[in-house]
Amino acid sequence: xxxxxxxxxxxxxxxxxxxxxxxxxxxxxxxxxxxxxxxxxxxxxxxxxxxxxxxxxxxxxxxxxxxxxxxxxxxxxxxxxxxxxxxxxxxxxxxxxxxxxxxxxxxxxxxxxxxxxxxxxxxxxxxxxxxxxxxxxxxxxxxxxxxxxxxxxxxxxxxxxxxxxxxxxxxxxxxxxxxxxxxxxxxxxxxxxxxxx
Numbered sequence: 001x002x003x004x005x006x007x008x009x010x011x012x013x014x015x016x017x018x019x020x021x022x023x024x025x026x027x028x029x030x031x032x033x034x035x036x037x038x039x040x041x042x043x044x045x046x047x048x049x050x051x052x053x054x055x056x057x058x059x060x061x062x063x064x065x066x067x068x069x070x071x072x073x074x075x076x077x078x079x080x081x082x083x084x085x086x087x088x089x090x091x092x093x094x095x096x097x098x099x100x101x102x103x104x105x106x107x108x109x110x111x112x113x114x115x116x117x118x119x120x121x122x123x124x125x126x127x128x129x130x131x132x133x134x135x136x137x138x139x140x141x142x143x144x145x146x147x148x149x150x151x152x153x154x155x156x157x158x159x160x161x162x163x164x165x166x167x168x169x170x171x172x173x174x175x176x177x178x179x180x181x182x183x184x185x186x187x188x189x190x191x192x193x194x195x196x197x
Contacts, residue, residue: 006123006145007092007101008047012036012063012109013055013077013084024188025063025109034064035188038112046119047105049098053088080160089154102128104151106163107143113183119143125177131167134184135176141184147173 012025025036033041036052044050052065053072060071072091076083085106092098103126105119118134122145125132129149133140144163146154150173153166167174 005100005102006047006105006126007049007051007098007103008043008105008107008119008143009072009088009092010036010040010043010050010052010107010109011081011084011088012039013053013058013074013088014081014109015077027188029112035112036109037064039107039109039114040065040069042112042114042116043107043119045116046123049101051088051092051095052109053084053091079158081162082157082159085162086155086157089151093151093155101148102126103130103145103147104154105143105145108187110188111142111183111186112188113186114142115181115183118179118181118184121179122177125175129173131170131174133174133176134179134181136179136182136184139185140176142187143184 025034027035029035029038040052051070051072053074054063055077056073056075060069072088074084074087076087089104092104105122122132122134126145126147128147130147131150132145150166154163157163
């Protein structure tokens with residue numbers, strides 16, 4: 001599959017309650033960029049089509065995002081990851097610029113260490129009716145790539161569970177891709193995790 005047939009969806013609308021009072025998306029890394037901006041920049045190195053899902057009330061500038069960043073503003077983020085993913089994928093499906101997209105790579109906004117080469121390799125695996133997930137040292141990580149055949153089911157997710165049940169229902173279409181990139185496992189859930197970067 002050509003890389004431009006996969007759209008990257010960076011999910012950054014969560015409330016990060018385990019992180020504490022601060023908004024971790026705005027936390028600055030050593031190079032001065034925010035955590036979210038760093039994740040977005042790495043994603044953009046690998047994908048020609050990128051969308052960032054944030055909460056409706058978010059200030060994109062405070063999140064470190066450029067004015068030209070293609071955003072999906074979510075109204076249902078408070079209902080959990082499943083509801084957020086459903087709303088975001090619905091927006092993708094309604095975006096005429098993405099009519100040729102055959103898959104979506106769902107990334108998390110707090111994973112700034114995934115290598116662009118990993119993302120490019122995963123894109124080459126994606127097809128209309130497969131689900132792909134990278135694996136490092138036997139552990140599955142992110143992103144998860146869903147062929148467009150599964151978008152209608154993604155649009156009906158609810159609550160906090162995300163797409164786990166969808167993957168279980170379609171286990172014959174699910175594949176893992178072994179990769180030498182520990183970044184697929186590193187999400188920043190606590191201040192200590194951020195400090196370890």
